[in-house]
Structures are given as C-alpha cells and as structure tokens.
Amino acid sequence: MTGILETALRDKRAAGRKLLIPYITGGLAGWQDAVRAVTAAGADAIEIGLPFSDPVMDGPVIQQASQMALEGGATPVSILDEARSLDVGIPLAVMTYYNTVHHAGHERFAHQLIAAGVVAALVPDLPLEESGPWCAAADEAGIETVMFAAPTAPDERLPRIVARARGFVYSVGLLGVTGERGQLASTAASLARRLKAITDMPVLIGVGVSNAAQARQAVQVADGVVMGASVIKRILDGGADAAGDYIAEVRAAIDE
C-alpha cells in the first residue's frame, strides 16, 4: 500500500507541481512557527530534525542548530509532543540518527511517530544493509522510511535502494555533508537522472541545494528538492518569517 507521504507527493507531481521539502530542526526556539511559515509559503511536506549529539552527515549550520536545541532541553519526546499540535495539513517526516531510534526501540519509536502524526522517517546513518529491522517495524506501523542514494553508489546498488524506499528517494546532491555551496554540484543532476531512469517513485535532491536558483536547476532533472542548511540559516538569522519568505522565493523559482 502506498503511504501518505508518497501518495501526496505523487499526486502533486501528477498535477505538474515541483516538490519542495524544507528541513527544520525540532526544538529550536520558534521551530513550530517556522513550520507554519514554510507551509504557508508552499512547502509540500516537512522534515523535522530530531537533534542528535553526533550528527555525522551535517555541516556546521545544522550542527549548530542541533546543539542549540539540545542545550535548550529538547528531547525526541518533547519535540514529537510539540509536533502533535502542529496540524499544518501537509505530511510530516522526521530526520534523525539511528541511535535515537535504536535507543527508543524500533517498535516503540515507530509508535511514537504515529502518535505524533508523523508519517515518515529519514535515518542517514542507517544504510540499506543495516536497515532491515527498523524498516520491518516501520512498515508494520505504517511509517514510510525514505532511503538515501549517494553519488558513490554503483549502478547495481541503486535498484536495491529504490526497492526499499518508501515516500520518496533521497538523491544526495554531492559528496559531502549538509551545508550551503556556491553552486549545485554536477553530481546532483547525474545521480537524479540515474534514479529517474529506474523508478517512477518521486526523486528529490537534497544536501547542498543552497538557494532558489540551485533549486530551480535541480528540478530540471528531479521531482523536487529538500532544503536544509539554507532554511536553518534563515531561522537562526531572522526567525520564522525569514524562513517563510525564503521558501516563498524558492517556490516561485521552481514554479516558473
């Protein structure tokens, strides 16, 4: 059965829309306002970060946001509690590192997500070979686990990743961690193209998509983009409204 996130993304794509998923670190002061602002500005789903002490896939901006949230006392439980009251009308996903899931226990974590109204999960340090037990629990509970594909993957690996993916396929835009870059890496389009050739599941490029122009460039090949560090920077510098203005600008660029 196709999940809520994947259905929503497929429907919008079928209507000719390019997909836009902002990432927002849960527990950051004012994060719920930021979720509402980016939703109003045209986000299609939200990726809520559950901050972890050792975020190996994240660069300085998201590291800083994670640390601020943790220092402010945020926990996975407090963030999911706050997420429950969001009621923004678009699908919510969480992005966290595997120890958060492992520590809670697979089934318990999946049920905590369901109880919070979250429909999908992204776990960047849980590659295909290690994903079995979590994915089984997530499938059982109805949580869609988005899988990452990276530019280093040989061709034979991609179909296996796609087969395990729920919601959408996350096409990692470059060799490196999250953070803004001066230009879209050439790997972004080439990997998305390789994925599009083997699946009709939505393919979104994330990591290193740093501004409206780059997002527009990315959606020439991919079905959409995930934007993280550049959104967090707006929140840290200018609060929820700045993030909303920014997502409105990206929306306009990819709708052109």
Added chain:
Amino acid sequence: MSLMAEPSATGRFGEFGGRFVPETLVPACEELEAAFREAWVDPTFRAELDYLLRQYAGRPSILTECANLGEQLGIRLLLKREDLNHTGSHKINNVLGQALLAKRMGKHRLVAETGAGQHGVASATAAALLGMECKVYMGAVDVGRQALNVFRMKLLGSEVESVQSGSRTLKDAVNEAMRDWVASVETTHYCLGSVMGPHPYPWMVREFHRVVGDEAKQQCHDLFGDVPDVVVACVGGGSNAIGIFSGFVDDRSRLVGVEPAGGAAVGRGQPGVVHGMRSYLMQDEYGQVLEAESISAGLDHPGVGPEHSYLASIGRAEYPSVTDAEVIDAFQLLARSEGIIPALECAHALAWITREAANLRGSTVLMNLSGRGDKDVAQMMDILSR
C-alpha cells in the same frame, strides 16, 4: 576456531559491530574490506609491512620483567614494551598497515582523528615516510592539553585541525574525520586509530595489532614456558588491549581491560550506535552520547570497540575501571620503582594491578605498556605541583 576469528559477513562480533555509515561511505567500506582481505593473505604485502615494522618501527618490542615492583606487589609483573616503538606507542602498528593498504588502493591522502595525539603523530609519521598527504582532526580541548603532539604532527608535515564542534574532544574528532571522508572518499583513506568504527575497521585494526599478542605469547613461552595468569591493558577504543588479548584469548589467561572511571563504556554504558558501530556506549535516556572525561585524552571515548563488547557479553574478558587519582599514583609508582615513565593511558592498567595486587598474589601478570609518558610530563608536572 579462535574466539577472535573473522567477524560475520555483516561485520558482527556476536550482536556488536556492523556498518552504520551514511550511504555515501558504504561503497568505500566495501572496497576497503575487499582490499584488506586480499592484502592480508598476500605474502608481498605482509613482507612489506613486516619490513617496516622491523626496520622502521623497531619491532619486536621487548618484554621487561619488573623485579622491583613485582616484589613490592607480590606478583610476577611483565611489561610488553610498546612504548619503545618508533613514535612511542602501539599506534604505529596499525598506521603502517593502513597507510600501506591505502597506497595499494591508490589513495594518497590520509585523514585521522586523534585524542592524546599519539595516533595523529603515528599517522603523520607514516604519511611522511610513504610520501602521503595527511590531515589530523583533534578536539580543541585536546589541542590545548597535548600541545607538544600538535607541534610534532606539524613538524612531520601534517595539517592539524582543531575541532570546535560538540564536546570538542575525541568523539567530535571522529565525527569531523568522517565528515571529511564523506566529502573526499574518492581520493582519501580514513586512517582510523582504534578497533572501532564501521566494518571492516574493528577487524582490520585488530589484525594489524595482533603482532603484539603473537610476540608476547612467544616471549612468555621463552621466558617461563607458559602463558601468563592475567593479561591487562587499558581500553580507550581498545586497540592495544585487543592486540595483546589476541595472543591469549584461546588460552587460560584471564583478560582484563581497564577503562577510566569517566569513560567506562562497558562498565556504565548500554548498547548503542555511533561512529559506525553498535557497541557499549555512554548515553543519556534518549540516546544522546555522553562526554567521556578522564585524565588521559587517549581514553576519552564514550564508546568502545565492538569486539570488546562481545568479549564482555560472553564473559571472556572483564572491564573494570580506575579513577584519575589511582592513575596518578600508578604513573609515579612505575617511574620510581622501575625507571619507566608510562603514558597516562597505560598507567590505568597498572592502577588496576596495584589495586588488585592482594588478590593477584603469586600470579604472573602481563601488562601492555602501550606508550611512553613523555607527552604527559607537562600535564603531570601541573597536577603534582598543585
């Protein structure tokens, strides 16, 4: 079959280990596993490594009988002198192996993490010797307390980056080295400094340190025709301990890995996943990784290598901890009684031996003296003058 055989196909020692890395790094881990597997049975590679270990690092390291301290403690005390290796610790065994392997794989740049600076110095040394580029990540707190080693790495031509994220110690240096590797994986080898990290590192690094246990076993045999009653080593990530344990794991010897009280992953941790592996880990009630804190930067790891978690879980090895105060005493005791200044890391092993001496009376105890104390002299001067 040996208790320390190859891990399972998914890199498991029992239920510990694995390969929990970002998707970007999976092909690199697979490639490394294949390259190591092939090199390790290739006589040419083994001869090349053996040549460097002998002609450059100074192996075999000797076994020293501590008559004075042994008599004082009522035991027969033997030290495996890894402190006498070039660069002053056991770390060089692993680094020469990985650097040779990296070259064989066509990678000419190394990244490494370091706590006390010993692994960083060893990596910088191997890079200088083999004409490779090297960048060492070191927590800002450790850069402050191990200034001499920072300078050594720079003298050897390596770049040292002071890591400002998180707790600014060893675990954050590992994170930063991994982030570098995610971006540079096509040209760079991550020269990991202990029996930690994603498969194949815990296995590969153990094999590179196996030489310590193999030599010690032969030396014990030559000296007294038996294995020691007890084998003791300090445990940060656990590489010097696994090295010496490997010689005796299938014998009757009691195996003891000594952790610092402030970084007792096995003693106080629960199974968790960080730095690519599932192992015992100090963490809070939500799975956030806790900071390790001890007198020795080289042991400040909140986790431990997965094979140690396995050996603990089946009861084959035990992992007690000692306090900083006990370590300070042991450090001075070895200096005064035997004329050997130990690294603070392995002073942990001696601290356990002295504390347990009454229970060990009459037994033969082999301790891995994993490094020399020169790097710690300034810190001890500070502590002792307070």
